[in-house]
Amino acid sequence: MCGITGAVWLPNSPPVDSADFDRMTDTLAHRGPDGRGVYRDDFDDGSGVLLGHRRLSIIDLGGGAQPMCNEDESVWISFNGEIYNYRELRPGLEQQGHRFRTNSDTETIVHLYEQYGDDFVTHLRGMFAIAIWDKRRRRLVLARDRLGQKPLVYCHQADRLLFASEIKAIKAISHVPLRIRNQAVDEYLTYGYIPHPGTIYDSIQKLPPAHIAVFESGRLTTSCYWNPELCPDETASTLELQEQLTCVLSDSVRLRMRSDVPLGAFLSGGIDSTIITGLMQKHAAQPTNTYTIGFPVDEFDETEYAHAAAEYLKTNHCAMEVTPNSLDLLEKLVWLFDEPYSDSSAVPTYYLSQMTRQHVKVSLTGDGGDELFAGYDRYQTVDRLRYFDRLPRPMKALLTGPWRYLIPGGGQKTVRQRLKHRLDILREPADQRYAQWLTGFPPSRRDSLYRPEFRDQVSADASLSFVANLMRRSSSLTPGMQAMRTDLRSYLPCDLLSKVDITSMAHGLECRSPFLDHHVVELAGRFSFAALSQPGKIKPMLTQTFLEMIPPSLRRRPKMGFSVPLDRWFRDDLKGFAREMLMSSDAFCHSFFEPSAVESILHEHQAGHWGHGDRIWSLLFLELWGRNT
Template sequence: MCGIAGLVVAPGQPAPDPALGHRMNAVIHHRGPDEGGLHHDDRALLGMRRLSIIDVDGGHQPMHAADGQVCIVFNGEIYNYRELRAGLEHDGHSFESQSDTEVIVQGYLRDGVAIFDRLDGMFAVAIWDRRTQELVLARDRFGEKPLYYTHDERRLLFGSELKTLLQSPDCPRDLDDDALRAYLAYGYVPCPHSVFAGVRKLPPAHYLRYRDGRASLHCYWRPSLGPKTTLGEDEAAEQLEELLDRAVASRLVSDVPFGAFLSGGLDSSTVVALMARHMDRPVKTFTIGFKEEAYSELDDARQVARHLGTDHHELVVEPDAVDLLHKLVWHFDEPFADSSAVPTFLVSELARQHVKMVLTGDGGDEMFGGYDRYLRLLKLERLGGLRAPGAALLKFAGGIAPNPHGERLSRVGERLRLPFDERYLSGVAVMRADTAHELRPQAGGARHFHLPALDQPDSHLGAGNEPLDRAVAIDLQSYLPDDILVKLDRMAMAASLEGRSPFLQPDLAQFALSLPTHYRVRGGRGKHLLRAVAEKWLPPRAIRKPKQGFAIPLADWFRGPLRTLAADTFASQAFRERGLMRPQAAQSLLHDHLERNIDRGEALWQSLCLELWARRFLDDPATAVDGGAACS
């Protein structure tokens, strides 16, 4: 796991300044504290910070081909690198290290950009090819590893984190209004947008070529949600067990100590159970909890840990909420309001005291229909044949029913009138449209719930007509890469920890997506087939445990440690003059919350994260250069 950054200039432009490369490297030191490197020539800067996991003594980057004409920097891990290496050696390629980085270099020399589709792993790659005077950027299938870029006819800047690009004084800094609108709806900025209009995120499963001042974007892989498997349930369960086992085993390749996050839920517990099958020593597992019992999964994790005989580590935390929030703002680079980032960061810090890499259960909900919102959507879609009369009836009922039931019925009626993507996304949004409009008038409008990413011509994922597939297709394009995987990458990397997600192994993921709805959702619960397979490894409580997710006591925090910070922020002159949100609306949210009229914790968290981000990255650009040292 590493961080990469760089610059390539078009022909005729001044040579890149190595000092810029050193600044870009320094600002992501937390992503790779073990070592750093920089390639510099008359057209290119390629830098990296390394967290050494495989071939600790070798595998140094930037890495060059034998003739020095091809240079690579690479962030991630390739799990099938040994198989790929054997094929390359058979074809006459020789190797000087044991690293997966060199496999990508040799694969590129043999196959060109076709090598990316052969990689099973998580990666963000930059290859400078002096033979063709071309820069190639690539990102893994599901977007586990981030990659930002900005370009024009003079140069292209790229980096693992947005703050690397901000080291260049000519990096665009005009805000993207679509990105801010989406942020208020969903709590994150969706790909390919970034918070700055002139900076983009490379989409998952894409590569980019930059040559002679021009860039072209290409998709090398698409997940498919059809056709559906014809296997019987017992046969499907047998195949699923084999694929799960293989995915976990492939992610145990490491030259450093490793472990796993364990919440006691189905996904992380399944991963730990399979790890235990392949290890000759107890799996190191890590769990954190809060003193508020409703937000703690310690008991569930303990039971699974005892059942599997793990070397279990847990911690009840009482974090400094203000200090922690400032750290999160720094590490995310963009406005990001998924509050489960807090426990993710804390458990990453705990794990890093013992190991350098962990396996996680991320991706299981998308692949196996585990989110509660999928269940709510399926209930809503059963009214599909009665959409127009159903919407009218619910609107009428909402007008006569007492609040809050009346409001809820009216909102369901409104959703029934929307096209499918907006109907689904309106149930996913973390901030209601009317609240977003009160805070920021530009956030309203008919397309409020539409993700900008869905406007891309290559946005379809081959989904069939089943509502669950259509919802999963949207999540694979947006929620998974732009929220779940961003949270894991930034929070783990903030602690200099690598996180691996077995559920995103391509063969396993594709098989899971081929399962018909009734293999994924049955009896009002998701993950039906996964539960059936995991029963042989896990205690009954882990199988039956309802979806909980990482949560924090936001409501209490805004009546306690975050109260003063929020009040002072929303009353400040800087907040008023910036104009990103209406001060009166933000103050009203806080007042309602403090008076216990309604829980406004999530909306307050979003609002505060946005303003603190603006102070850090807009008001004082110098802190975007060197401010991370205190927070890493």
């Protein structure tokens, strides 16, 4: 894994200054502490190109430096990620006349582009953000992996294109307009992240997962190269699919264990990470190194489960208990994420990555298992809503009527809070329900929070449309399966994978996710929802398929989120800081929000009327981001 940067400009555009570009590239030093490289080419007509690279060396430590070119220097590449099947691709390319000078996966991509053009990306099995400069055609090609494990952002101005692994690198270039996009603030409060292709800034975009972009003659075009059906296979038996899953996931783990540096695995004691670790043990000559962190708060501590899994699988296990310095870390996360992001599981992921990097440079993870194999309770709940839709209209009106306001309250994150929110969701159109389910700030809450002049500039429906449109794309499936497919294209890349990439790369740690091999994803899509999700059972299909790898004590343990005690923090440690930041006279968030509405959220939380920890974290992250921008 690495950090990449680049710039292409046309004859009538001023060249990008080399000092500016060096600063742009070195902004990503945390992603690539092992080396740097820059390629520059200025043409006679005044146009030019720059490619930059910060390297975290994993494969071919001596020969994999970038930017890299082909034999005649007509094709150049700057690449972030790993191509796991590069060894399998190489013999075919050699038979077609290509000559290799290194043992790196990077050089394989160069020759694939020479051989197949833009279709090169369909041959890759891995995670990647790729920039290829075709010198003869003066053509830039950008590509992002199928699931969005590696980030890639760009800024297209009239006569030039800037791109990088992170927004902060583009901001290092002079004269880049950085106007906040108001709709992005509403999107952020809706989901806790800003969905692709947008960012917090009008001028900067994210290249979506499974997309390729071409910049040629000043024109930028994007296209999707992978869009699997992911529909249940009625012709195959469950046993046949389980046998295929065993082989495909095992092969995915084997490929991701290729490394010229030490590697290990995150092990939480959950089903997903335990299975990945068990498969690693089968392929490894020595016990796998596994890593877990714990917190001094029982309901957020998984070390007991991780220890049970490690003992059962006989791994070389390392666990550490941490007491988060929540204030210092929050400010670090604001700098790392570049834009508002409110998933507090970034806190334990940051600490886990920090500890793991002290021992290894690569770690396998269980990310993707929940989205592929129905690991969230919400999938079952959403699936049952189809029965609600069959009820007569008077019955629906009765269930969602004014009586819902009479549900008794009291306590933290009460039954009332959850039940009222879910009853409100039933009143929404079917295609918007799941988007409403996911939101931390329902439209009514956001509406009361906004200043009138800001409210007039944003649209709740526009924010909800990101998920609603994805739900409609799979409307032929059951609601539960629709939600799974939607999460695979939204929550997974925009929230979870973004978090893992940013927090791990902050420490120079590469995370690899075997569940996210596209062969595994396509196979998982063939299982029926009934096979994947059964009342009272946790990922039954996955558990049954790999039963021998899971300790009996963990097979039916309740799912435990990787989270932190926000409600407690904002009643204790962060109480004063949150109020000071959010209620100061010069608060950044007051540009968007009514101070009295923010005060109401803080008061309700302190009084114990509602559990607003997640919402206060969201507001505080936005406030600190604004103060540091």
